Amino acid sequence: MDAVDQAILRRLQRDGRQTNRELAEAVGIAPSTALERTRALRSRGVITGFHAAVDFERLDRGVQALISIRIRPQSREAIESARDSMAAMPEAIGVFVVTGNEDLLVHVAVPSTAYLRDFVLDRLARRKEFVDVRTTVVYDYVQPVEQAELPLAERHEGRTSYT
Numbered sequence: 001m002d003a004v005d006q007a008i009l010r011r012l013q014r015d016g017r018q019t020n021r022e023l024a025e026a027v028g029i030a031p032s033t034a035l036e037r038t039r040a041l042r043s044r045g046v047i048t049g050f051h052a053a054v055d056f057e058r059l060d061r062g063v064q065a066l067i068s069i070r071i072r073p074q075s076r077e078a079i080e081s082a083r084d085s086m087a088a089m090p091e092a093i094g095v096f097v098v099t100g101n102e103d104l105l106v107h108v109a110v111p112s113t114a115y116l117r118d119f120v121l122d123r124l125a126r127r128k129e130f131v132d133v134r135t136t137v138v139y140d141y142v143q144p145v146e147q148a149e150l151p152l153a154e155r156h157e158g159r160t161s162y163t
Contacts, residue, residue, distance in 0.1 A: 001046070002025065004029060004033075004037060005037060005040075005041060006047075007025065007026075007027045008034065008037050008038060008041065008048065009029055009041065009047070011023055011026050011027060011049065012038070012050075013145065014052040014145055017050075019033050020034050020038070023038070024153070031119070040143075044056065053143070056093075056109040059109075060110070060111050061067070061091075061109035061110055061111055062109075063091075063109070063110050063111065063112055063113055063115070063116055063137065064107065064108065064109045064110075064137075064138040064141055065107075065108050065110070065135050065136060065137050065138055066105055066106070066107055066108075066135075066136045066138060067104075067105070067106040067107075067108060067120065067124065067133060067134070067135050067136075068101075068102040068104070068105055068133070068134040068135075068136070069082065069086075069102060069103060069104040069106065069130050069131075069132070069133050070101065070102050070103055070106075070130070070131050070132035070133075071103040071104065071129050071130060071131070072129060072131045074103070078129055079097060079103050079104070082103070082104055082127075082129060082130070083095055083097055083104060086104060086106050089108075089123075091108040091109065091110050091119055092106055092107070092108055093107050093109050094106070094107035095107075095135055102132070102134075107138075116135065116137070120133060120135055
């Protein structure tokens with residue numbers, strides 16, 4: 001990805017509904033170039049789709065939590081089955097297969113702490129393959145506006161600079 005591709009990507013992450021003409025003007029390229037570059041980013045799989053960002057408070061789902069789940073038996077099939085069943089639940093807004101003590105980390109948004117309690121106790125804790133379920137309530141969630149490309153030196157050397 002060159003600087004033009006990165007600029008296009010940043011603009012589309014901020015506003016995926018802008019017109020191609022607006023995108024081209026903001027990036028400083030011809031509309032035909034913007035369209036060609038955007039299509040190339042999609043065909044290469046860099047842009048995977050365009051989505052609506054929602055405010056969970058306005059959807060009456062103002063309580064968010066991260067639920068850590070340990071699964072037994074420890075097998076690909078068991079983990080993938082649990083991952084897929086969790087992803088299909090309407091409460092789930094993100095499902096991660098992770099390393100460490102837990103196997104899954106599920107990000108949920110629900111209407112209340114009472115709903116969260118019932119969800120965990122009645123729908124998760126009763127599952128025989130879930131041997132440990134831990135819930136962490138999220139106080140605040142800030143989603144990055146855009147994903148910028150990492151500086152070249154840091155990507156190749158495997159180190160991160162925080163200054």
